[in-house]
Amino acid sequence: MRTGIEAAEYAAELQRLVRYLGVSNGNMQEGSLRCDVNISVRPIGQIKFGTKVEIKNLNSFSSMSRAIDFEISRQVLLHNQGQGDQIVQETRLWEEGGQKTITMRKKEGLSDYRYFPEPDLPGVTITEDYVDSISKSLPELPEIKRQRYEKMGLSMQDVLFLTNDANVAEFFDATIGEGADVKLATNWMMGDIAAYLKNEKMAIGNIKLTPHELAELISAIQEGTISGKIAKEILFEIMAKGGTVKGMIEEKDLVQIVDPQEIEKMVDKVIADNPKQLEQYRGGKTKLQGYFAGQVMKESKGKANPNLLNKVLLQKLNAKT
Incomplete structure (x- = not known):
């Protein structure tokens, strides 16, 4: 070295x-x-x-x-x-x-x-068969795990984070074993989950979230059942208190709004309530689109589908009067 x-x-x-x-x-x-x-x-x-x-x-x-x-x-x-x-x-x-x-x-x-032989300790003979038996009993070691994760298409930054802690790697493997998308599972673990563990000074084995529920959360986002914003709220509550993703969605009525007509009504209301901002937007201050989107999201209690919301909002904001 x-x-x-x-x-x-x-x-x-x-x-x-x-x-x-x-x-x-x-x-x-x-x-x-x-x-x-x-x-x-x-x-x-x-x-x-x-x-x-x-x-x-x-x-x-x-x-x-x-x-x-x-x-x-x-x-x-x-x-x-x-x-x-x-x-x-x-x-x-x-x-x-x-x-x-x-x-x-x-x-x-x-x-x-002061090196000197110890007469009371017998010699130890380690046979090749014994070494082979130990080798076969070993779990997947960090280097092999890193190689496997690289083959999944993960970046070196992702790989090093996931393999640094055996328990984190085990949680990740169990999550994708439940069918979760590899990259999405990585993003959640390196982002919000890692931040929670750091802030709470906890190990991943001590949180209430299970690999199954993380996979369920990712699936709910992919299927459009909940938005990313709602998913974060669910994630933090489950990590702290436990529970299931499906149960929480039903209990708190968190299903994402994907009905265009329902979103259109909320957009119309927000635009009608903010005539001054509308005039400024149409006068060239297009960054106000974010303000309107935030107000619609607030109106929907965070449940409006972001992509659909922005599509309808742009149509309304740019409509000729």
Whole structure:
């Protein structure tokens, strides 16, 4: 590895692995995952690396990346100044406040690490059959999952978001397993659901929404039963309190209005109630279309089909008097 960000991403992938496998929660700030780094540099043209320096006190991938890049720069500078012999085998600490590494303790050789055999521990023989059996028992790991999602046509941003958390990936897979459109399911999970989880400081396994209900919500939008605006309201209520999409639509009378005549009546009323804005619109202030659309949507309690609403509204606003 050559850079801090490369090492940090390697460690982040290890974190994903231990979480996917259920080995640990992998939280660095809790000490569930600890990462120390060893750094050595070599001048261009030199085959052998220089003296190794260890860095500790790294409690995040961000600090790991910055500590490595600093230490590389420190060692390179010493070499460039002809002071390469001042790079000694030691353990250094990452000082977050000063954004630098500082000496913790010097080490002269392997004896300082106090390595010695443990006579009470028997040797362990790991057979090829045992390794094969473990390999076959593994769940789908992050890299394989990323490849599968890429083949679905998802962007790398989508793929990385969905696979970063095994529980999020499981929720997504279950949602599309219920028949939900892949891209729409991704958009909902990366948008409103992710925002809710962040604001409430919750994990996806703790919300009341199920993959089945998310698939039902997406289906209701695609079929034109509800608008996107109404869908958001339903989504947030189900995430917080539970319930079903169909039950909520029926209980609150949220079915989208798709009758042209009903929408036309609401448009006529809004136009009649706003003669000044109508005059301004027809005088060239066409951005007022958004104002009229908002008033019609308000009149319909958010249930008017947006596409049909705008079609009827434009016809009425541009009608010759």
